Amino acid sequence: MSALFFDDVSVWFGEGRDRVDAVRHANFRVGHGESFGLVGESGSGKSTIMRALTGLAPDWSGRMAVNGNPVRSGHRRDRNFYKSVQMVFQDPYASLHPRQSVDQVLSETLHLHGFRDIEPRIVRLLDDVGLGSAFRFRYPHQLSGGQRQRVAIARALAPEPSILLLDEPTSALDVSVQAEILNLLTDLRAEHKLTFLMVSHDLAVVAHMCERIAVMQAGEIVEVMGVDEMRALTPAHPYTRKLLQASLGYTRG
Amino acid sequence: MTEMTGLRAWLLTDTPHSRGQARLANLYHGWLAFRRNPMAMFGLAILIALLAIAALAPWIAPHDPFYQDLTARLQPLGTPGHPLGTDSLGRDILSRLIYGSRITLYIVTLVALIAPLAGLIVGTVSGYLGGWVDLVLMRITDIFLAFPRLVLALAFVAALGAGIENAVLAIALTAWPPYARIARAETLTLRNADFISAVRLHGAGPIRIITRHIWPLCISSLIVRVTLDMAGIILAAAGLGFLGLGAQPPSPEWGAMISEGRRFILDHWWVATMPGLAIFTVSLAFNLLGDGLRDVLDPKGEK
Amino acid sequence: MTPLLEVEDLWVRFPTRTGILDAVRGVSFTLGRERLGIVGESGSGKSMTGRSILRLIRPPGQVTAAHIRLDGEDLMQKSEAQMRQVRGERISMVMQDPKFSLNPVMSVGDQLIEAWRVHKKGSRSEARERALGMLEAVSIRDPERVMRAHPHELSGGMGQRIMIAMMLIPDPELLIADEPTSALDVSVQAQVLQIMDRLVQDRGMGLIFISHDLNLVADFCDRVLIMYAGRVVETCEADKLHEAKHPYTRGLLNSLPRLDAPQKRLEVLRRDPSWAETPSVRPS
Ligand SMILES: Nc1ncnc2c1ncn2[C@@H]1O[C@H](COP(=O)(O)OP(=O)(O)O)[C@@H](O)[C@H]1O
Numbered sequence: 001m002s003a004l005f006f007d008d009v010s011v012w013f014g015e016g017r018d019r020v021d022a023v024r025h026a027n028f029r030v031g032h033g034e035s036f037g038l039v040g041e042s043g044s045g046k047s048t049i050m051r052a053l054t055g056l057a058p059d060w061s062g063r064m065a066v067n068g069n070p071v072r073s074g075h076r077r078d079r080n081f082y083k084s085v086q087m088v089f090q091d092p093y094a095s096l097h098p099r100q101s102v103d104q105v106l107s108e109t110l111h112l113h114g115f116r117d118i119e120p121r122i123v124r125l126l127d128d129v130g131l132g133s134a135f136r137f138r139y140p141h142q143l144s145g146g147q148r149q150r151v152a153i154a155r156a157l158a159p160e161p162s163i164l165l166l167d168e169p170t171s172a173l174d175v176s177v178q179a180e181i182l183n184l185l186t187d188l189r190a191e192h193k194l195t196f197l198m199v200s201h202d203l204a205v206v207a208h209m210c211e212r213i214a215v216m217q218a219g220e221i222v223e224v225m226g227v228d229e230m231r232a233l234t235p236a237h238p239y240t241r242k243l244l245q246a247s248l249g250y251t252r253g
Numbered sequence: 254m255t256e257m258t259g260l261r262a263w264l265l266t267d268t269p270h271s272r273g274q275a276r277l278a279n280l281y282h283g284w285l286a287f288r289r290n291p292m293a294m295f296g297l298a299i300l301i302a303l304l305a306i307a308a309l310a311p312w313i314a315p316h317d318p319f320y321q322d323l324t325a326r327l328q329p330l331g332t333p334g335h336p337l338g339t340d341s342l343g344r345d346i347l348s349r350l351i352y353g354s355r356i357t358l359y360i361v362t363l364v365a366l367i368a369p370l371a372g373l374i375v376g377t378v379s380g381y382l383g384g385w386v387d388l389v390l391m392r393i394t395d396i397f398l399a400f401p402r403l404v405l406a407l408a409f410v411a412a413l414g415a416g417i418e419n420a421v422l423a424i425a426l427t428a429w430p431p432y433a434r435i436a437r438a439e440t441l442t443l444r445n446a447d448f449i450s451a452v453r454l455h456g457a458g459p460i461r462i463i464t465r466h467i468w469p470l471c472i473s474s475l476i477v478r479v480t481l482d483m484a485g486i487i488l489a490a491a492g493l494g495f496l497g498l499g500a501q502p503p504s505p506e507w508g509a510m511i512s513e514g515r516r517f518i519l520d521h522w523w524v525a526t527m528p529g530l531a532i533f534t535v536s537l538a539f540n541l542l543g544d545g546l547r548d549v550l551d552p553k554g555e556k
Numbered sequence: 557m558t559p560l561l562e563v564e565d566l567w568v569r570f571p572t573r574t575g576i577l578d579a580v581r582g583v584s585f586t587l588g589r590e591r592l593g594i595v596g597e598s599g600s601g602k603s604m605t606g607r608s609i610l611r612l613i614r615p616p617g618q619v620t621a622a623h624i625r626l627d628g629e630d631l632m633q634k635s636e637a638q639m640r641q642v643r644g645e646r647i648s649m650v651m652q653d654p655k656f657s658l659n660p661v662m663s664v665g666d667q668l669i670e671a672w673r674v675h676k677k678g679s680r681s682e683a684r685e686r687a688l689g690m691l692e693a694v695s696i697r698d699p700e701r702v703m704r705a706h707p708h709e710l711s712g713g714m715g716q717r718i719m720i721a722m723m724l725i726p727d728p729e730l731l732i733a734d735e736p737t738s739a740l741d742v743s744v745q746a747q748v749l750q751i752m753d754r755l756v757q758d759r760g761m762g763l764i765f766i767s768h769d770l771n772l773v774a775d776f777c778d779r780v781l782i783m784y785a786g787r788v789v790e791t792c793e794a795d796k797l798h799e800a801k802h803p804y805t806r807g808l809l810n811s812l813p814r815l816d817a818p819q820k821r822l823e824v825l826r827r828d829p830s831w832a833e834t835p836s837v838r839p840s
C-alpha cells in the first residue's frame with residue numbers, strides 16, 4: 001500500500017471548445033515516508049495534479065488513493081482526507097488571509113479539525129516551524145515572505161497530516177530564505193515521519209529534497225527517475241536531458 | 254505625557270502580545286492613516302457635530318419646532334430670536350433644522366444598515382456559489398438596477414403608503430443592487446485565492462468561508478461606497494419628502510421643509526434655502542469622509 | 557575615453573511614518589560598453605538603483621547623487637522634458653513582467669510601429685518593415701502572426717522578446733534590464749538571454765542586468781555589483797564571483813542547493829549588522 005497512488009489520472013478544465021487537458025494519463029505512486037518530486041516547465045500540469053487530489057480541480061478521471069483509501073470523484077472529500085493530506089501553496093503573499101492574524105489562522109484551522117486544546121497546540125505549532133510566540137498576534141503584512149511561508153507550513157501541520165503537498169514552496173523566496181525553509185521541511189519530515197509530494201521548476205531544489213522525481217511535459221509524465229540518475233545527468237528521456245542542460249546554467253551561444 | 258507615549262508604543266508595536274492588542278493596534282494604524290487627510294477629518298468633524306446636535310436637540314434648539322406663531326410668519330434671517338428666520342406658519346427654522354437632523358440621521362442609519370447588508374449577502378453568495386444561483390440572483394439584481402431609483406421608490410411608497418419608515422424601506426430596496434454588484438465582483442476575485450483554497454482544505458464549508466473569510470474583505474469597499482452614496486440617499490429621502498411621499502407635515506424633515514418653502518422661493522428665499530444648505534453640508538461631509546475612508550480601507554491605494 | 561555611465565554617491569530615500577527609509581545608500585559605479593550585473597536579495601535596492609538612473613522614482617521617493625553622467629552629461633541636471641528624451645532614445649529599460657509593460661488593448665504590431673514612428677518619424681509602411689525586422693532580430697519565427705496578436709495571446713518568453721524588441725528600436729546606448737528573465741522557464745530564459753547578449757555585442761550597447769540569481773549573473777555578465785541593504789558590499793569580475801570574499805556573497809552562494817553535489821543540510825546565511833553599515837565599496 002502506498003501513501004499516494006495515481007492510476008491513469010487525467011484532469012481537465014472547461015468544456016467543449018474551451019476544454020484544456022491539463023494532465024493526461026498520469027501514473028505514479030509515492031511510498032510511505034518517501035519524498036517525491038514533480039518537475040517541468042510552467043503550465044505542464046504539476047499544480048493541477050495536486051489540485052485534483054485535494055478537490056480544488058473537480059474535473060478528473062482515473063483512480064487516486066491516499067493510504068489505500070480511494071479518493072471520491074469530483075471535489076468532495078471527507079474529514080479524514082483533510083486530516084491526512086495538507087498542502088502548502090507557492091505564493092506566501094497570496095496564501096494567508098490579509099485581515100487575519102497568525103493566531104486567528106491557526107485557531108480556526110484547529111477548530112475546524114475538532115481539536116479542543118487549541119491554546120497549547122498553537123504554541124507548539126509556532127515552535128515547530130521556528131517562529132515562536134512573538135509572532136502569534138502578527139498580521140501577514142507584519143511578516144516577511146519566509147515568515148509567512150512558515151505560518152502556512154504551521155497551518156498545514158495543524159491537523160497532524162501524514163502527507164504534505166508542497167507546491168513550489170520556495171520559488172517566491174530569496175535563496176537564503178529558501179535554504180531556511182528547505183531545512184525546516186527536512187527536519188519536519190524526519191520528526192513527523194511525513195510523506196512529501198513536492199512540485200518545483202528548480203531541479204536543484206527537487207534533487208535536494210526528493211528521492212524520486214517525475215518529469216512532466218505538456219500534461220504528461222514523460223519519465224520517473226531516481227535522484228542519483230538525475231544527479232549523474234543520465235536520464236532516459238530527451239526532454240529531461242534538455243531540462244537538465246538548461247538548468248546547469250547559461251552558456252554563451 | 255510618558256503615559257501617552259507608553260500607550261502609543263503599545264499600539265504601534267510590531268509584536269502584539271494578545272488578540273485585543275493586535276486589534277486595537279490595527280485600528281490605531283487606520284486612524285493614523287485617516288488623520289493625515291485633512292478634508293476627511295473635516296467631514297468627520299461635521300458628522301460628529303451633526304450627531305451632537307441630534308442628540309442635544311431639545312437643549313440647544315431655541316424654540317419648539319412645531320410651535321406656530323402666525324403673527325411672526327416669514328421673518329427674514331437675523332430676526333431677533335429667530336437667527337435663520339421663520340417659515341410660513343411662523344415656526345423657527347433653526348429649531349426645525351436642529352430637530353430635522355434627527356430624522357436625517359434616522360434615515361441614513363437605517364438605509365446604511367439595510368441596503369449594504371442585503372447587497373453583501375446577495376453578492377457574495379452569488380459570486381462564491383456561481384452556477385444557477387449566480388444566474389438567478391444576478392438577473393434579479395439586473396431587474397432592480399434597470400428602474401430609475403426615484404421612480405421605483407415612488408412605486409414602493411405609493412404601494413406601502415407615505416411616511417418615513419416606508420420611504421426608508423423604499424430607498425433601501427432600490428439601493429442594494431449596486432452593493433450586490435460590488436460584493437460579487439470582489440468575491441469572484443477572492444474565491445480562487447490561495448487563502449480560500451487553504452481553508453477549504455481544512456474542511457470549511459461555504460457559509461463559513463463566505464461569512465468569515467470573504468465578508469471581511471468586501472466590507473471595506475462597501476463602507477467606502479455607502480459613505481459616498483450617503484449624499485444620494487439623503488437627497489432621495491429629501492426628494493420623497495419634497496414630493497410629499499416621505500416625512501409628512503408638520504415633521505421638520507429637511508426635504509419636506511424645502512417643499513413647503515418652495516411656494517415663497519422668490520420673495521422669501523431663506524425658507525427653502527436653509528434646509529437646502531443643511532442637506533448640502535451633510536452630503537458633502539459624507540463624501541469627504543468616504544474619500545478618506547477609501548484611502549485607509551482600500552488596500553489597492555497603498556503600496 | 558569617458559565611460560558610458562558614471563554614477564557617484566547615489567541615494568534613494570523614502571519618507572515613511574517611522575522615519576526616512578534609505579533604499580539606496582551611496583552607491584557609485586562606472587559602466588563601459590559591457591554587461592554589468594547587479595545582484596542581491598529582494599529589497600536590497602537593485603530596482604531602485606536601476607530606476608533612479610532614469611530618474612523614474614515616483615514621489616515621495618527622492619533621488620540624490622553627486623552626479624549620474626551619461627557620456628559625460630549629468631542626468632541629474634536635466635529637466636523632466638530633457639529626461640523624457642533620454643529615456644526614449646538613449647537609455648531603455650526592460651521590466652520583469654511584460655504583461656504590465658505592453659498595452660493590453662493594442663496589437664503587438666501597432667505598438668511596435670507606433671514606437672518606431674515616435675522615434676524615427678518615418679512612414680507607416682517603413683515602420684512596419686522595421687517592426688518585422690525587429691521581431692526577426694529577437695528570433696520570433698512567425699513575425700507576421702505575432703504582429704497581429706494581442707499581448708495576452710503571447711507566452712511569457714514571447715512577450716519578453718517583444719519588450720526587448722521595443723526597447724531596442726531607438727538604438728539606445730544603454731539598456732537596463734530589471735529581472736528580465738525571472739518569470740520565465742529556464743529553457744526560455746536561455747533564449748532570451750542569448751538574444752540580449754547578441755544585440756548588446758552587435759550594437760556595442762552598455763547593459764545593466766539586475767537579477768537575484770547569482771549563477772545566472774556569473775555566467776552572463778562581465779562584472780558584478782553585490783548589493784545588501786541599499787549598499788554595494790562587494791564588486792568583482794563575473795567569472796570570479798564564485799571566489800567572492802564577502803561573507804554575504806559567500807552565504808548567498810552556499811545557500812543554493814546543488815545538482816552536482818548532494819548536501820545533507822543547506823547552509824543558512826548568518827547576517828551581520830555591520831554589513832549594512834560599512835560604506836559602499838567603489839569598483840576600481
Ligand atoms: N482554473 C483553470 N482554468 C483553466 N485552465 C487552467 C486552470 N488552472 C490551470 N489551467 C491550465 O492547466 C495547465 C497546467 O497548469 P498548472 O498545473 O498550473 O501548471 P504548472 O503548475 O505545472 O505550472 C496550464 O495550461 C494552465 O493554463
Ligand SMILES: Nc1ncnc2c1ncn2[C@@H]1O[C@H](COP(=O)(O)OP(=O)(O)O)[C@@H](O)[C@H]1O
Nearest residue numbers: 570577579596597598599600601602603604605
Ligand atoms: N514607495 C516606497 N515607499 C517606501 N519604501 C519603498 C518604496 N519602494 C521601495 N521601497 C523600499 O526600497 C527598498 C529597495 O527596493 P527595490 O529596489 O525594489 O529592491 P529590489 O532589490 O528587490 O529590486 C525596499 O526595502 C523597499 O521596501
Ligand SMILES: [Mg+2]
Nearest residue numbers: 046047048167
Ligand atoms: Mg504551478
Ligand SMILES: [Mg+2]
Nearest residue numbers: 602603604734
Ligand atoms: Mg526589484
